[in-house]
Amino acid sequence: MAGMPASALRHVTALRYVTPLREGGSLPGLMEADDLGTYVVKYSGAGQGLPVLVAEVVSGELARGLGLPVPELVTVELDPALGVAEPDQEVQDLLRRSPGLNLGMDFLPGALDLDPGAFPVDPGFAGRVLWFDALVGNVDRTWRNVNMLRWHGAPYLIDHGATLTFHHGWSGPEPPDVVAAGAARPYDASAHVLLGAHLDGGAPDLDAADAALAPLLTSELVRAAVALIPDRWLDVPGFAGPAQVREAYATRLLARRDARASWLPPLREAITHRPPRLRPEGSRPARQIWRRSP
DSSP, X not given: OOOOOOSSOEEEEEEEEEXXXXXXXXXOEEEEETXXXXXXXXXXXSTTOHHHHHHHHHHHHHHHHTTXXXXXXXXXXXXXXXXXXXXXXXXXXXHHTOOEEEEEEEOOTTOEEOOTTTSOBOHHHHHHXXXXXXXXXXXXXXXXXXXXXXXXXXXXXXXXXXXXXXXXXXXXXXXXXXXXHHHHOOOOOTTBTTXXXXXXXXXXXXXXXXXXXGGGOOHHHHHHHHTTSOGGGOOOTTXXXXXXXXXXXXXXXHHHHHTHHHHHHHHHHHHHTOOOSOOOTTOOOOOBOSOOOO
């Protein structure tokens, strides 16, 4: 169900380092915390930098606010000494670079890739995911890396670090013409996993998604999502402080919402001319992910 994000992400302290996870390029780790929960932890010292964690928070909590299913996100206090017994030097180095505040995602044990080639997907859900990914510019929900899970028969969206890519080029507040041009940019859905997927009843229902989600994407929802970013992750050169960075995110996202007349028609066209159901060569069948390394 759609709703406003909480006023702050829950904060936990990592107590035990379990194992590295060999999915994706950031080498997250599985950790147990003081709330008795287990989390997939993404590190502040990873090579992609803090903007990736910011994107995870903003896009993940926007998705939740729009009624899309996302595992709970928490901030995780990390003592690098927890990984002292880890034999992988790469992991040791990553932990040493990541003391203090990191980002955790609730671990869903036994979850499978939500592979649309293996599980039927509702056109309404597919349309909402496509609409959302176009909103935040997600370039990483493909056949090779679906970034959706199926857990206890329900879908979950994960891994939104490749969204909001405009922030990687920030050197200060953007002029209005730059914001407008970025807001109107078409979304390239050619590699999106749901575009050529086998859907249970037809094509992704983009128009129903727009009718349902656009009214929910209010200024209040956007500002509540960006308010969840920890201040220490918002030290961006050229900005006066965290408040100004948050405002830049809100401005971009609200402009994107208001420019739907520019980016929805190309997306509709892509759906109309979507390829036949086909698993591209090199893609992977549904499998259990977030598996513990041997």
